[in-house]
Amino acid sequence: MTTSRRDHPAPPEPQRTTEIQQTAHRLVTNIETVVVGKSGAVRTAVIVLLAGGHLLLEDVPGVGKTMLSKALARSIDGTVRRIQFTPDLLPSDVTGTSVWDPQARAFEFHPGAVFGNIVVGDEINRASPKTQSALLECMEERQVTVDTTTHTLEDPFMVVATQNPLEMEGTYALPEAQRDRFTARISLGYPSAEAEAQMLAGHGSLDPISELVPVTDVKEIADLVTTVRGVHVAPAVEQYAVALSAATRTHPRLRLGASPRATLHLVRAARALAVLEGRAYVIPDDVATLAGPVLAHRLLLAADAAVAGTRPDDVVAEVVADVRVPSPGS
Structure with missing residues (x-):
């Protein structure tokens, strides 16, 4: 995992640094319109995005974990894939599978739910360790290998997974190798009384995600990730x-x-x-x-x-x- 300094991009110019800062602030502001009172968590999510990493959201149900992940995905106008992790979910449901095509007399690859810019893994620790491990290659190498054939994932590619605390029923501990692939883990916690009241006023009659407008696109995010690595x-x-x-x-x-x-x-x-x-x-x-x-x-x-x-x-x-x-x- 060591890299030569010569492989690093050049440090960003002051104007480029300002542009990245402005884009990041637009993302934070946009997400905060639907995730109220959680500025620290939203900032960390944007930091992980710009770092080219993956984010683990751990907390009790109902505090906005899935809302944050969906708002992040909607804000960058990328393809979004949602995986509801359940005990009966199979690894092939995540990565994809090869299906025999009798007319072509060949196997045809059917992509799984992991093929998207932002993959929202909801309640990831409700799936078996075997299914959780299907994400290991995806998260580290940005690719999927099925039947000895390697398929490249989208760029940018980010997994935003939510998990419930282990003491809750029906949960499995994430394998150490899986946790190590998440750049950061954050907990949202319960909102303040004021933020909860604001949420009731704003979310009571409509889906706030449907009203969210993208403030950037995936091409710009991919460029920003490369530029940030030159800091x-x-x-x-x-x-x-x-x-x-x-x-x-x-x-x-x-x-x-x-x-x-x-x-x-x-x-x-x-x-x-x-x-x-x-x-x-x-x-x-x-x-x-x-x-x-x-x-x-x-x-x-x-x-x-x-x-x-x-x-x-x-x-x-x-x-x-x-x-x-x-x-x-x-």
């Missing part, structure tokens, strides 16, 4: 991201720390956050701000820590507080 990251900031991940691997309250893929996702997300803030370079605060959403869902607690009620987010916050922040110019 400058100083070696000291890269080492800071590596140090955060390394600290989770030796933490006494964890039995599984962050992977090298997690470090890569952390730096990519930090680049997107920098552009959202109008900068063409990453600062340590960008990395620290995103450490929780990017790292916490990948961590597995040690048995005694789980019994004591420790949360992975608590461990990440402790790591961020303990790891030395690089000084300016270092």
